[in-house]
Amino acid sequence: DGNNTFFYTSKYHLIRxxxxxxxxxxxxxxxxxxxxxxxxxxxxLENNVFFIATRQTITYNQTQSTCPTALxxxxxxNDQNKTLCKTDEPTxxxxxxxxxxxxxSKENEAIKVCEMNGWCPEELSDSIRNIQDDTDFKCRFDGTxxxxxxxxxxxxxxxxxxxxxxxxxxxxxxxIEIRQDWxxxxxxxxxxxxxxxxxxxxxxxxxxxxxxxxxxxxQKYREDGVDYRTLTKVYGLxxxxx
Numbered sequence: 001d002g003n004n005t006f007f008y009t010s011k012y013h014l015i016r017x018x019x020x021x022x023x024x025x026x027x028x029x030x031x032x033x034x035x036x037x038x039x040x041x042x043x044x045l046e047n048n049v050f051f052i053a054t055r056q057t058i059t060y061n062q063t064q065s066t067c068p069t070a071l072x073x074x075x076x077x078n079d080q081n082k083t084l085c086k087t088d089e090p091t092x093x094x095x096x097x098x099x100x101x102x103x104x105s106k107e108n109e110a111i112k113v114c115e116m117n118g119w120c121p122e123e124l125s126d127s128i129r130n131i132q133d134d135t136d137f138k139c140r141f142d143g144t145x146x147x148x149x150x151x152x153x154x155x156x157x158x159x160x161x162x163x164x165x166x167x168x169x170x171x172x173x174x175x176i177e178i179r180q181d182w183x184x185x186x187x188x189x190x191x192x193x194x195x196x197x198x199x200x201x202x203x204x205x206x207x208x209x210x211x212x213x214x215x216x217x218x219q220k221y222r223e224d225g226v227d228y229r230t231l232t233k234v235y236g237l238x239x240x241x242x
Contacts, residue, residue, distance in 0.1 A: 172212025
């Protein structure tokens with residue numbers, strides 16, 4: 001009921017927000033079944049946090065087998081030099097373990113790379129999903145005093161106020177804080193109690209130490225007694241509202 005709206009005034013101090021990444025490779029003792037990140041980790045569900053996907057990589061028909069590592073792993077070798085292909089050592093992508101063999105790349109057969117044992121084939125193809133800002137909502141906030149009481153903030157408005165490379169942010173993802181400051185004087189006019197918004201970039205798409213935000217999930221199925229999965233890696237914008 002619009003006539004019975006209560007405003008809660010409080011101060012928020014964001015001391016630190018940590019976004020942790022975990023890449024762990026686990027091998028079963030009996031059947032050498034490999035568990036990588038999509039096997040045991042799902043995106044966390046948190047209060048006052050939401051995620052908008054901007055890009056995804058899909059790898060179809062993966063199965064537990066051996067295959068060439070991706071060129072992006074830079075595990076190059078030749079028949080005379082297999083020093084990078086140490087048997088049972090984890091790959092640089094942590095998607096599997098080296099078999100010790102040097103084989104032609106699936107992406108370019110003229111280049112030889114280390115062979116891996118894991119979920120094959122490894123991630124190779126990209127599929128880009130653009131954020132469309134064309135929804136016809138009438139209550140959009142645009143930063144002016146006339147729209148200060150409107151609840152819908154376009155994503156483009158937020159991105160325009162971040163000092164960052166927007167192309168890298170949309171490609172690799174990022175972590176953004178939306179801070180609401182409620183400074184209200186109910187003795188004057190409760191209707192003029194509207195929040196002031198501030199936007200901060202906590203993790204960018206071109207961060208040198210840990211760029212972007214992404215997570216993986218797998219859809220599994222079985223065919224003729226063989227386990228397969230479709231692996232999806234999703235990049236996007238993670239918003240923390242305080």
